Amino acid sequence: MASRRKAKPDPVITAGSVSDPPDLDGLDQLLGYHLRRAQVAAHRDFIAAMGDLVLTQKQTGVMWLVQSNPGAAQGAIGAELGMDRATMKELVDRLEARGLLQRRRSGVDARRRDLHATPAGKRLMERARVRIARHEARMKRLFSEDELFLLERLLQRLQALDVATG
């Protein structure tokens, strides 16, 4: 950790814009810091890309999987996206209220709720996929082919934490 307070070269009081930019004091040496900042930037760009479609990353993930796996159980989709049951329930409630998907009691196991995209949901996802592609292109443009491959691989490795913790 080294010394907690690096001696700054005189406060000087420039009375600048908001005040001087703060001393990060090693905060930017934390992997978690970079990860969060990158995710926040990506999420903002995602939301902007979706615009009038008004879907978050998470909602889009659910709609995406529901459309590709018609009749999949609510729990299965949630588990795949790393959400607990309560969170998933909330999210599905909202999508259902917007008429984008339907819950149906499973015929195989009456405890399950199978999810189906409505026609409106499918139409929305059709448009969403175009926006997502643009958003992805905007991000991927920042990297070379090799860098991108490596970045995804490294990010994936972090999910080992999820197993270890929960």
Added chain:
Amino acid sequence: MASRRKAKPDPVITAGSVSDPPDLDGLDQLLGYHLRRAQVAAHRDFIAAMGDLVLTQKQTGVMWLVQSNPGAAQGAIGAELGMDRATMKELVDRLEARGLLQRRRSGVDARRRDLHATPAGKRLMERARVRIARHEARMKRLFSEDELFLLERLLQRLQALDVATG
């Protein structure tokens, strides 16, 4: 994008655990997906690491900078962490209510609120830094020195999005 519905090799109905794992249908080829999953995993591990200290990543970021930059303006800290004023205000309210920091009207510019860590806040951060170090070590263990360096550099590059969007 290719075909949206890959023909699956027969549903088979294994009647497995929750149902079959869903077909990701290219979702895992999105950089945003990996980014979000990695961040969620890291955040969970962070929360677990903090345990009884009960500080989120964001709150910790604020406390960290406040301690290293005593008297910095609320807006300056918020800007550094990429938060808008309303979000920052909420967060500072909570930290102040817990007695971890204090707001003071700035002498230089009466519009500003300068932030100061309380003794309790400093003591908490003392302990928090130990936990954060452990959490960071647990993540960094997943990578070689070179990989880690590269990963941080690549993540940083994504923040160009934030400038372009907002």
Added chain:
DNA sequence: TATTGTTATACTCTATAACTATA
């Protein structure tokens, strides 16, 4: 006029615990 912070409002995500109904 522009900036800093506040207020009000709303939405989303996360999580825990207790509960129902099924299996």
Added chain:
DNA sequence: TATAGTTATAGAGTATAACAATA
């Protein structure tokens, strides 16, 4: 007994718009 989903509850982050005080 275990599982899928619900309910109730709470905390946290994000964002927009209007406003007051100050510069």
